[in-house]
Amino acid sequence: MISSPLAWLLLLAAPLVGSFIGAYASRWPRLGDFASGRSRCDSCATPLAARDLVPILSFAALRGRCRTCGAAIDPIQPIAEIAATGIAALVVLALPPGPDWIAGAGVVLGWALLAGALVDARHRMLPDWATLGPLLGGLAFWTVQLGAVPGPAVIGVLVAYGGATALRLLFRRLRGVDGLGEGDARLLAAAGAWVGWQGLPSVLLLAAATALAVILCAMAVTPRGDKGMPGPATARWAFGPYLGAAILVVWLFGPLSP
Structure with a gap:
């Protein structure tokens, strides 16, 4: 399954999806803050540059701190990015050979469950979706x-x-x-x-x-x-x-x- 083009696409997209999930879970239910404008530091509100938004790598390079004010970055971000990547890898490696859409469905299921799990862990509530x-x-x-x-x-x-x-x-x-x-x-x-x-x-x-x-x-x-x-x-x-x-x-x- 790892040789499938869809499998590689899912693996490459996983850190970006994880970044989206992490931002959503950390800001829920303030979805207006989530959907508006550029990504900003939660502490000093400084807009984040592209180099600070690379999934997993930016957090590691910055040692978990904002480049501007030094405040700690919410750990839910790297957790979501790593977990989303791990889920995609687990699904595409664990499933037996078969239609690509089954692997796609499994990865989407895993990402949806991850998003709900992070919202529940942070806010003690599971959204309807x-x-x-x-x-x-x-x-x-x-x-x-x-x-x-x-x-x-x-x-x-x-x-x-x-x-x-x-x-x-x-x-x-x-x-x-x-x-x-x-x-x-x-x-x-x-x-x-x-x-x-x-x-x-x-x-x-x-x-x-x-x-x-x-x-x-x-x-x-x-x-x-x-x-x-x-x-x-x-x-x-x-x-x-x-x-x-x-x-x-x-x-x-x-x-x-x-």
Whole structure:
């Protein structure tokens, strides 16, 4: 797949797409600031020159600091650029030989999940497009691939969203708060659209295990409060990034084997 012209195009475009994703996630929901004018330093508002906008390389050359005022550059930028490039490389290398459009769909899915994950991690909210877009995209992908209505995907959407909604209502009744956000429920429905009902247990297991491991590591290195209570690591965590990563992994490599 790496010899495909589309694969090379995706790999070359990935850092630029990542730069766009990083800027969007850092400025969301202030989209007016995101869409207006030239890129500027968040601290001193100095317009950035072209040499300061080269994905990954500019951040490294500047050592993560603004050339003008020396303020730290938001690390979400290099994270998004590296992650978008890694996603493109993973998809084009992991997929078996096949039509180029499948690799393109997989990379676009990964980039959409990355954008939603970064917004969720930064702002604790999943935009509608980051959940409904992948959901509709998954149904469209399997419809084109199979030439018919994708039964397992449709069932997956209904089971995932219905189960997540029931869990939200039950948790609210027992604890008085939502245990799962509406955005997470829609993202889980998107998982059903891409991996079918058969892949949902693997998505949930991978996402929950990864989230638990990260939280435990954060708690281990976070100082405790005055009364020995855990520190900020126990605050509300965004589940979207873990769900998004699990969706892409299960779509690429299939459900976990028993």
